[in-house]
Amino acid sequence: MQSNLLEPAVDDILKKTVSAADGELLVVDPSKETLEALVSVAAEAETDLDVSVLARETVLKQVTSDFIFSSRMADLVAAEQLSLHVLDTVADNSLLLWDDAVLAIVSGTDSVSALAATDVDFIRSVQASYEAQISDAPVFSLRTPPLSEVRKTLQMEISAAAQTDFDAMLGSIDRMGENEPVDEVVISLLTAAKNDVLLYDISKWGEDVGVASKATFSRTKTRLEDAAVIETEKVPIDVGRPRLRLTLSPTLTTKEPAAIVAATREAIAR
Template structure:
């Protein structure tokens, strides 16, 4: 798992043109690694750019390998650090490529749930303006991981807190979240209730011409007024 995460983070931060990447891994490795929204959305960007393909197989018994046209690297962990044993032996590289190609053909495509991070950023700006977009990305950049739906500061909680900081309607942010694939309206509603119960946000009714009033999200006064410190305040 650590090998995959390290490779994906390096690829996401790489400034030059990337080669085409094909990753073949066990399902549990990809599932565990990509529970984190930040990593998963960066991986989704690479897939969206046609730079990366992910396949799963249950037949992997060997250690992690990095293979190019003319070199193979066996990845090993030494003192909790990743390192590699390189070989450019033509016969070895050819044999490993052949084995990988067979396994790739027999593998299944891995379905990734989170949307690309670039799409999240772009649509936030389009729907709510530059300040909401900037606030969201500031918080995302301030945390290392967002591991899973039960985490105190997952992507839905961040979106709601940022929305409250900018007094966005709950309906609008939850519809945006569902339309972009971040999470369902039900998940946004449940997370909103959890944040209310913690005394972090509250809502104000906004009358509309037809139907039930909409709810405007606002931060609880004197609680989460500094968006720069949002991650530290919520997880404290």
Template sequence: METKSNLLNKSVSEILRTAIDESPESMLVVNPSADVIEQLVDAATGYDGDLPEMRMLADESILKDVMEDFIIASNAADLIDEGALTMRTTEEPSGNELLITDELVIALVAAGDHVGGLTSDDDGFVEAANDAYTTRWDEAEEFSLRTPPLSRVRATLEEEISPEAEDDFDSVLASLETARGDGDGLDEVTISLLVAAKNEALLYDISKWGEDVGIASKATFSRTKTKLEDMGLIGTEKVPIDVGRPRLRLKLAHEELEGADADQLAGVAQSILH
């Protein structure tokens, strides 16, 4: 019986891409760490080709924490929309990080700074692993991801605010490693408001867009606007309308922000906030 080569001294993303390159119909990812979840979403998002049907069975607390990052979560939501990813949670992790296909079982093993993929294609072992973890999958709870798909966020931002705002939003996200809003990156509401202020959009328009697309409620946008205004990052000016109270146009209020390109906006804002 021929055994596939072990994948030693590889990054997690290289191991994941190797598994996907085998063109399996499906892939079950069992008990992934936060790093494996992030790298799986990243590898699948950037993959040029047909993806397998990926099923992820993860510890609920780990999955929730990872999905607090808007960049990871919105890309995962795109994969879910495409039918390439399903996520379920378990309160009884297996202890092993596994990638299981119809033909392979890969155990991810960390050794210091190195990661190895210990691989078996023994028919009996692969079949037993599939049976055991498919049963666990069938019994697991579906994970509800409330973050909207990034493709929908981008398309609606272009349509409802402006193409320039969508370009700036892309540039800000590309400049960030993470978008969590907990001191490690800016959250998606803050990013949206800064982009809106750079493009002098109305608060009403950006908050309505944000609520409609599923980023956050109008109230959350309003509270975040007040915080950013109090800290001197953005300002507002009243714009009269035919009926009702004037609406507020957002503008950048800090000298460093006003002179920043879109890809510098997040870094400058973070330095001011800190």
């Protein structure tokens, strides 16, 4: 019988439950923080997982609005290690279910506990109820491409150096959202500018892989130009209008990727 857990953070609870459940876990009505922690734990797990999430649509949309979490989730979904389903009713607590265990997550001021049910009949009843719900619940579709696909295609279609810079810039950001002006499109354009890539090439790659549309890349390029972060130079082609090569502002050319991101954040905020 599973016992109660008490840990400093929900990440620690999830690491222990994923291990105890041998990778097969049902997570019901997680908070935004719990779902983000689950994605981080699952992405770092060294064993195969079979995690099903039954969550409110608002929570799913909040988490997937962040490219960092959404692209990791897309990797797990593509690997069939994670499935996302929409919960139409709110549970009393966030629950973790597997085999013969039902745990309710309770957050305190300085710690998080997972309280285990002990009545066998109750455990079976709860599991049967949510297994029935998840079989009928609509699947939540991700619009973000898997991070592995983004990295692979960037290396193939742009360059290995560009992929390395993209990884370094993305790795310098904890999360994206309302308070973070540097998003996946900005990072893609900064990567292109650092490697003297044509706007046409990076925006075509971005649209093809599903990062954003060419129009979004174009608008963001203009915003970065206005902020004096990147510059453009015309490159003649055989037929048609010249294309634009992206370059970094001279003040950024010698900076490391993380410093470029920090400087861009400050420039956009001015």
